[in-house]
Amino acid sequence: MMPDAEVLVIGGGPAGAVCALALSRLGRDVVLCEAAAFPRDHIGICLSPGVISQLDFLGVQHILDHSAHQIGLPIERRWESTSFTPTPIKALLVDRGQFDSDMLAMATANRVRVLQPAMVLSFSRAAEGWVADVGTSTGIRQVRAAFLVDARGRSSGHRDRRRRGTPTVAVHGEWQGEVRRAVRISAADASWTWAAPTGRRKRVAVAFTNPGLLRRMKGSLDERYRSLLEDADAIEPGLELATPPRVCDATPYIAEGDQDGLLRIGDADAALDPLSSSGVQAAIQSALCAGPVINTLLTESADHAAANEYWSYRRISRSETHQTWASHRYAEAYAARRTSFWHSRATASSTATSSSATNPPLPSPGQVLRMSEKVTFVEAPCLVDNLVVRVKSLMHPNIGEPVAYFDGVSLGPMMRALSAGIAASEVVSLWSQSGSPEKAMALLGWCWQHEIAVAV
Ligand SMILES: Cc1cc2nc3c(=O)[nH]c(=O)nc-3n(C[C@H](O)[C@H](O)[C@H](O)COP(=O)(O)OP(=O)(O)OC[C@H]3O[C@@H](n4cnc5c(N)ncnc54)[C@H](O)[C@@H]3O)c2cc1C
Structure with a gap:
């Protein structure tokens, strides 16, 4: 039997809606099943500022114009001290019923076939991929798909989860x-x-x-x-x-155990510590990353191992970086209240490394520079034209992960200029030939800040 769709997305929260939208825009045929009739209530109404850029990137920023949402509310904090003080940051509060409905409507408008209310009761392997039993208002129907995306949130049936905090x-x-x-x-x-x-x-x-x-x-x-x-x-x-x-x-966790032809995204994959109010942003980020990864895995001639490596690295580093951030905020509260509640959170384990803390000014134009001996080059998975491919990438202990491009400019050829001693002004004029002088200055600043370019 022919599959009903290339991809079946289970769950129409922010992660599922954005992943379905992204895949449909990449030309993939997508069916999405959402168990609840929308609008429905959902915990998690305070959005981190990064969501605005994500919606902008997706071209759906107008969703926030709805009168149900509140933009720019003051925030008062009692954390390291014993009294409330205003913070410079303002809050963005959304009505999740409205927000999630509008996000899902965007997916529908982009040719995603949405079944709702439609609860996926079970799914199993079939010859062409997967077959799912879906409970709808007219009875149980089967949906077949080559690829499955689990975006069921915390309620995902996946039980194999590793705790990432207290x-x-x-x-x-x-x-x-x-x-x-x-x-x-x-x-x-x-x-x-x-x-x-x-x-x-x-x-x-x-x-x-x-x-x-x-x-x-x-x-x-x-x-x-x-x-x-x-x-x-x-x-x-x-x-x-x-x-x-x-x-x-509300315990943070990350799912374990990979399955071919299936990706977990959003809270079904990893839930963050609620302290940052960035669960929705992380869910959208995970969906935006999953789109090209799934696109690669569905392309027969593409590098599937690179796609899996790219996905695995990104989901783990997102979770670790966030846990480190949360531990630091808990440590601030622990300094004021020396209780075991704060101590266990302040010291929650994390292996994330932070990038170089030093931020020196730009080198003077006459300063002679060369590439640090700590720089190496690796063939690392990278996103190019909505496919994951291996690209020559720069590695240095201060940048944590391999970097192939800086503001769209391939780093490999740029670094050749630094192989022998060269004045900073000459580097800028050489690099300006491949972009603008502003880009060249920014690249030099980045290399200098991370000690990729060092003084001779
Ligand atoms: C106490 C608490 C407070 C939080 N506060 C914030 C906050 O202030 N800001 C913030 O950004 N984040 C917050 N979060 C996190 C945030 O709510 C989640 O990270 C975010 O909703 C994850 O989105 P998602 O799309 O992965 O999952 P969800 O939003 O949970 O969506 C999953 C969807 O899948 C559907 N579904 C489930 N099972 C099935 C099935 N079998 N078949 C079909 N559909 C199914 C559900 O109906 C649901 O619509 C908080 C979390 C907690 C626990």
């Missing part, structure tokens, strides 16, 4: 009354809390703590939730709890 639960509820028009993030001795207005008289508050601590606290869930919020001074007096509090897991 076990964490979130207790969340909605409050009513005269709410302050600001996001509040506050640390207490054994929890931290995030609260934000979701309407004119509505405020959502999420308390994060250890599952063991929550179990040992006395009283009903309602009482324990109120006590956590009191510790964090997160809810102003006079507000009333409008919904019974709910508990969900």
